[in-house]
Amino acid sequence: xxxxxxxxxxxxxxxxxxxxxxxxxxxxxxxxxxxxxxxxxxxxxxxxxxxxxxxxxxxxxxxxxxxxxxxxxxxxxxxxxxxxxxxxxxxxxxxxxxxxxxxxxxxxx
Numbered sequence: 001x002x003x004x005x006x007x008x009x010x011x012x013x014x015x016x017x018x019x020x021x022x023x024x025x026x027x028x029x030x031x032x033x034x035x036x037x038x039x040x041x042x043x044x045x046x047x048x049x050x051x052x053x054x055x056x057x058x059x060x061x062x063x064x065x066x067x068x069x070x071x072x073x074x075x076x077x078x079x080x081x082x083x084x085x086x087x088x089x090x091x092x093x094x095x096x097x098x099x100x101x102x103x104x105x106x107x108x109x
Contacts, residue, residue, distance in 0.1 A: 006082075007075055009067055017055040021086065024051040028093055035100045039107035042100040045093060052090045059083050 006014070024047040031043035059079075062068050068076050 006078055007071060010062065010071070010075070010079055013062055013067065014055070014058050017051070017058040021048075021051040021055050024048045025089065025093070028097075032093075032097055032100050036103060039104050041104045042097040045097055048090060048093060052086065055083070055086060 028043060028045055028048050034040070035042040062079070068079060071079070
């Protein structure tokens, strides 16, 4: 997952949550792809939800600890832009899983 353009203080604090989220997203996309190809129900997105919550908690800690206060404006925009994009990816993944679930139900009728 992208980390370029972020200061070292931010990169190091988000490294674990970012890696967990990347792994959860990859597994979910793979599972949804398989579900669509086989007309089966998609996997649970609970791991993605948990990883997004972990990332959000790390973002709250950055703000709480004042890390973002000392960053240049461009860096702050990147940090919060990435957080927004990840939230949107989570919502879009949920929509994709819903459509895969509908496709599986239609194929079984």
